[in-house]
Amino acid sequence: MRKVSFAEFGGPEVLRLLDAEEPHAGPGRIRVAVRAAGVNPVDWRIREGQVLGAHPTVLPSGVGIDAAGVVDEVGEGVTGVEVGAHVFGEGSSTYAEFAVLWAWVRMPEGLTFEEAAGYPSVVETALRVLREVGVMPGQTLLVSGASGGVGSAVLQIARDRGIAVIGTAGAANQDYLRGLGAAATTYGEGWAGRVRQLGSVDAALDLAGSGVIRELVELTGDPRKVVSIADLAAPDFGARFSGVAGSMEDALAEAAGLIARRKLHIPVDKAYPLAEAASAHADSRAGHTRGRRVLVV
Numbered sequence: 001m002r003k004v005s006f007a008e009f010g011g012p013e014v015l016r017l018l019d020a021e022e023p024h025a026g027p028g029r030i031r032v033a034v035r036a037a038g039v040n041p042v043d044w045r046i047r048e049g050q051v052l053g054a055h056p057t058v059l060p061s062g063v064g065i066d067a068a069g070v071v072d073e074v075g076e077g078v079t080g081v082e083v084g085a086h087v088f089g090e091g092s093s094t095y096a097e098f099a100v101l102w103a104w105v106r107m108p109e110g111l112t113f114e115e116a117a118g119y120p121s122v123v124e125t126a127l128r129v130l131r132e133v134g135v136m137p138g139q140t141l142l143v144s145g146a147s148g149g150v151g152s153a154v155l156q157i158a159r160d161r162g163i164a165v166i167g168t169a170g171a172a173n174q175d176y177l178r179g180l181g182a183a184a185t186t187y188g189e190g191w192a193g194r195v196r197q198l199g200s201v202d203a204a205l206d207l208a209g210s211g212v213i214r215e216l217v218e219l220t221g222d223p224r225k226v227v228s229i230a231d232l233a234a235p236d237f238g239a240r241f242s243g244v245a246g247s248m249e250d251a252l253a254e255a256a257g258l259i260a261r262r263k264l265h266i267p268v269d270k271a272y273p274l275a276e277a278a279s280a281h282a283d284s285r286a287g288h289t290r291g292r293r294v295l296v297v
């Protein structure tokens with residue numbers, strides 16, 4: 001099969017589309033013929049050697065954690081899914097023709113593979129940060145960096161729960177945020193004043209890591225009501241950095257339910273062929289994705 005991999009840490013040019021051994025589904029896993037793979041910032045962070053953590057990357061390494069595809073192997077002990085089922089979920093080395101998944105859910109009716117590949121990681125993250133920031137129905141949540149993958153999920157899940165949202169994004173994405181039910185303003189010089197004009201906020205999320213934790217604490221009046229997924233300095237201000245994933249199975253089930261009820265739709269900003277993974281990484285790293293970027297196989 002063909003698979004994107006890298007043999008050294010570095011820029012997008014280290015990615016290669018190579019022939020590789022097919023993986024197989026061990027106990028509790030399934031294998032899918034990948035139709036689309038989601039592109040996440042963590043993918044290029046790992047490629048650059050930024051993500052060390054508990055499981056250091058062993059080179060050469062495959063790329064990608066999110067995928068949508070057609071089940072073609074069912075591992076020992078797996079029930080409730082059969083060869084031929086259309087699923088999306090999380091696994092490893094998903095930028096490939098075949099990948100093994102350890103968490104999955106059936107694709108709701110009407111969802112394309114390209115769309116489906118964009119949901120797993122960002123929905124898990126959105127559900128986690130909403131839980132950790134403790135915002136309640138009827139309250140107002142401020143979301144800094146609201147137009148990307150995680151932001152698009154947060155805004156729609158919050159709306160479904162009766163939480164009002166004020167979001168910041170670039171000038172080109174103001175109408176996009178409003179279309180997702182949020183009040184919108186631009187980031188950059190004077191942004192905190194513009195947020196104050198839109199109303200008071202009970203809790204805040206930093207999804208962009210643009211150095212705004214101090215202002216988010218001032219706007220909420222309580223550092224315990226501020227959570228960041230992208231600024232490791234958040235604890236210096238008494239706020240929380242969220243980096244430990246919650247249950248992917250629960251997140252996928254909730255995502256499928258929201259999609260089926262037409263309460264969640266994350267648009268695909270751009271789809272790239274597998275051979276253009278390097279361009280997808282460069283575009284993602286530029287930091288202005290609206291919704292999601294995906295690779296199609």
Ligand SMILES: NC(=O)c1ccc[n+]([C@@H]2O[C@H](COP(=O)([O-])OP(=O)(O)OC[C@H]3O[C@@H](n4cnc5c(N)ncnc54)[C@H](OP(=O)(O)O)[C@@H]3O)[C@@H](O)[C@H]2O)c1
Pocket residue numbers: 040041042121122125144145146147148149150151168169170171173187188207208209210228229230242243244245284287288289290291292
């Ligand atoms: N800790 C965790 O568990 C975890 C999990 C998932 C993701 N992350 C991290 O969280 C970040 C967001 O992930 P994502 O998948 O949503 O990324 P994404 O889809 O690439 O979105 C990035 C967003 O950042 C916005 N942005 C750029 N500059 C900004 C600024 N100065 N102020 C406010 N917003 C700005 C962009 O908005 P415009 O296009 O409107 O400019 C864009 O929508 C990434 O750094 C990722 O690595 C962490």
